[in-house]
Amino acid sequence: MSFEDIRREAEAEWRALQSSPKPRIFLGAGTCGRAAGADEIGKTIRKELSRHGIEAIITEVGCIGLCYAEPLVDIKKPGKPRICYGDMTPEKAVQLIEDYLVKDNPRADMALGIIGEGSVDGIPSLFELPVLKPQVRIVLRRCGFIDAEDINQYIANGGYSGLSRALKMTPEQVIQEVRKSGLRGRGGAGFPTAQKWDFCRKAPGDEKYIICNADEGDPGAFMNRSLLEGDPHSVLEGMVIGAYAIGADHGYIYCRAEYPLALERLRKAIARMEQYGLIGKNIMGSGFDFQVTIKEGAGAFVCGEETSLMASIEGRRGMPRSRPPFPAISGLWGKPTNINNVETWADVATILREGGEWYGKHGSEQSKGTKTFSLVGKVERTGLIEVPLGMKLRDIIYGVGGGVLGGKAFKAVQTGGPSGGCLPASMLDSPIDYESLTAAGSIMGSGGMIVMDENTCVVDIARYFLNFTQAESCGKCVPCRVGTRQMLQILERITRGQGMPEDIGDLSRIAATVKQGSLCGLGQTAPNPVLTTLRYFLSEYEAHVLEKRCPALVCKDLIAFYVLPDKCSGCGICLRACPVEAIAGGKRMVHVIDQQKCVRCGTCLDVCPAKFAAVTKVSGEKVEVPGEPVPVTSKKA
């Protein structure tokens, strides 16, 4: 069967599905949807449907990115638009099936928005909502819309037509098309993709490899996971196109073992591709052969670095080596190798389908196209987002993200994971592109974007990242192995209140050495969290070192909890909740925290009823409290 026949069939099947006389239900069942309870809701819905005797088509879809509203369920009744409902619970699902499917009340009060054509009174269009309106969805276009395990749904929505087009071009023309798009590597460093491919294509040798880097190791980033779960074929299509352009006949996908669902979807996707002749021998009858092997990572952050990743695929310790020779000349098993990130590969599929010029219309002058980010941390609307490069940080955090959680003050946004930096409020109006982020001391990275509010301590964050990079440093080169440890020790000392005045100068000096002297990207970027926080938040370091005070009230050795005697009603709630029995008191007796026993977990502050608000958290100040429980004097109940 030719690809044209396959496509016609897939499109007919898709149209039939769209006009199906049965209602359709879409379950957001990516890893995060499942963590939020999607499986249980799926079970409830199936049970309710059979109870009412309704036949419906249930489709499990990937992540649409509205993580804050998970779990999500969409319902499309025949002849009606598709309505998306958020914050689902089994109880709400029972109600919704009854109200909408049985009684035809679309429950506008429970709906988030309408997806696609059509309208229903009282329900906005989903893509007009502030969270989605500023976004431009190219890579994520199909995530949350199609059944990720159904190759026909992918094909009916433009899938593999980029490959079909590429195979009719010469490899040089394919590279030229990618060059026109201006695509740069989405893994973080931003190297022009076409140039990278060209090096590898021109490298001498008959045997060449391509690799998809899906070792998304940055804590706080899940863009690649969502894409692999929600639309695995787009990544695979990009890989086949790249292999053709470069002249590789074998590819590897290096995916972290922590992503079981992504791995499962990839395996299923490859099996379906084989059936359709989209992978293996003589792809689409073009005479081009290509096969893919999946390699599961075994948990090492440094394996995101390309030479380490290749060592790991070869079954060795994942340690980097010096370059040159670059992988394009001598990579996996000593052969020319080209590595790109998950998102880069998926972008390639779109570029070949829509054309390089079309893609290049999005984004800014130097940074073309769109980029996915995982917007998380202290932000109202956490989620997976895709925006054109060049958009201002402010528009992302306040527009798409809806601002800081609970209306608190914005402090910093962290991009680029352990290799990136913390950018302060004064940077909110700078655009998100490779050059601006590097100038600010951070990096684009693979797309983690973590918002921090006034209750986040930046010294603690620097310590957190150094703890991470120090543990993940492979130990091969001295600046990284010893330098990260030294920086961590200084930061631990500072957060414990034992910092010395010279520590701040020492930190900057060691950071500069590690940055310059390390062998690979891990060490070269590991000081960034320290350098950026020193640059933008020096006064917080000084408060820790000179005043032994944590202004954000985070560092446990520098804070204390007290029960305010004039507010405590002696109710005993905190006393019972304290995990270490550090609170003394009795009925109608003012409670007292034993500062020696207290582990500063904050449970008492969380459980103290808001009407009393008797627990306070302080740093660097003394609160006058009685030494032992005394009778409550206030008139409160």
Next chain:
Amino acid sequence: MREEIERIAAECGVERGALIPILQKVQERYGYLSPGAISEVSRLLRVSDNEVFGVASFYAQFRFTRPGKHSVKVCLGTACHVRGGATILDNVERDLHIREGGVTEDYQFGLERVACFGSCALAPVMVVNKDVYGRMTVSKAKDIIGKYRKA
């Protein structure tokens, strides 16, 4: 164990390049890499025990002691960290009377910290066996552990 490991190795391909997948499958089968299992793998691949252990010990995934029946993993990724993951870990440690990396005396629970599950939007996150629990609080964590204690 010899035959079982031979079977696993044959599945992955008996070659040096397949070392990591073989170790992954052996650990999946036995829960950890015992000295005996490492010797078997090195014999099959004709490399030294040292080389196998050297590779295995490089990667966080591999463990060399018997795990607990239920594996509790508390995420300390960045998003979880800023939303209080460390406090969750502290309390689970107190609840189970073990430190991270440890196993309870009755081998019912093993506790680990992990760097990121990629479910950051639901931070803080805890994973027990293969179930992911999001938006953790100290008391929710305690209830969840209790559920597995009975199971």
